Amino acid sequence: EPEVTQTPSHQVTQMGQEVILRCVPISNHLYFYWYRQILGQKVEFLVSFYNNEISEKSEIFDDQFSVERPDGSNFTLKIRSTKLEDSAMYFCASVGNEQFFGPGTRLTVL
Amino acid sequence: AQKITQTQPGMFVQEKEAVTLDCTYDTSDPSYGLFWYKQPSSGEMIFLIYQGSYDQQNATEGRYSLNFQKARKSANLVISASQLGDSAMYFCAMREGRGSGGYQKVTFGTGTKLQVIP
Numbered sequence: 001e002p003e004v005t006q007t008p009s010h011q012v013t014q015m016g017q018e019v020i021l022r023c024v025p026i027s028n029h030l031y032f033y034w035y036r037q038i039l040g041q042k043v044e045f046l047v048s049f050y051n052n053e054i055s056e057k058s059e060i061f062d063d064q065f066s067v068e069r070p071d072g073s074n075f076t077l078k079i080r081s082t083k084l085e086d087s088a089m090y091f092c093a094s095v096g097n098e099q100f101f102g103p104g105t106r107l108t109v110l
Numbered sequence: 111a112q113k114i115t116q117t118q119p120g121m122f123v124q125e126k127e128a129v130t131l132d133c134t135y136d137t138s139d140p141s142y143g144l145f146w147y148k149q150p151s152s153g154e155m156i157f158l159i160y161q162g163s164y165d166q167q168n169a170t171e172g173r174y175s176l177n178f179q180k181a182r183k184s185a186n187l188v189i190s191a192s193q194l195g196d197s198a199m200y201f202c203a204m205r206e207g208r209g210s211g212g213y214q215k216v217t218f219g220t221g222t223k224l225q226v227i228p
Contacts, residue, residue: 033215035216042218042220042221043201043203043218045216045217048215056215089153098145098157099145099216100157101147101154101155101156101157103154103155104153104154
């Protein structure tokens with residue numbers, strides 16, 4: 001069964017550092033998403049990506065965040081200068097008829 | 111207004127019994143999809159079941175079924191024959207319509223924590 005993969009599974013970083021979270025979506029899917037889930041809270045939409053550009057983004061997705069699909073397979077989320085409140089689980093998802101999530105990257109900002 | 115409402119923050123069920131997790135939604139879009147996901151303590155998000163707004167029949171996937179009542183805007187998840195491994199958080203979510211940029215984002219409810227008792 002096809003699956004979405006994410007690396008790393010856990011990232012620890014210092015406040016102010018840049019992090020890049022990586023995702024490999026399901027190969028024939030065209031729509032990709034990033035979500036985050038702060039511990040104990042609900043899942044929040046960050047951004048959707050279609051046809052190599054952002055199609056929608058939430059108010060959380062400010063100019064510290066960026067996404068790209070550099071090589072046609074990987075889909076990355078970059079946080080330029082991490083803050084303590086960026087600590088969360090970050091999920092990538094790709095959509096065909098259903099939406100499949102990756103296993104998530106747990107980001108811890110110290 | 112909340113788009114997805116899960117009114118049960120926590121539920122208990124006896125092993126081998128059936129359990130219903132409630133979900134109501136709010137949308138004016140005629141085209142939407144409803145999802146249920148399971149999130150065990152390890153944190154990953156596991157897709158369980160999907161119901162499209164135009165689907166004539168309730169979705170079923172193994173022990174999971176979705177009790178879709180369109181007029182009441184409810185999409186309850188029924189888990190039959192509960193197992194200990196079913197203990198997890200369960201999230202109801204909705205995707206509305208399809209915009210110019212592809213499918214719209216999925217909005218999640220706050221989740222229900224299910225605990226299966228031996």
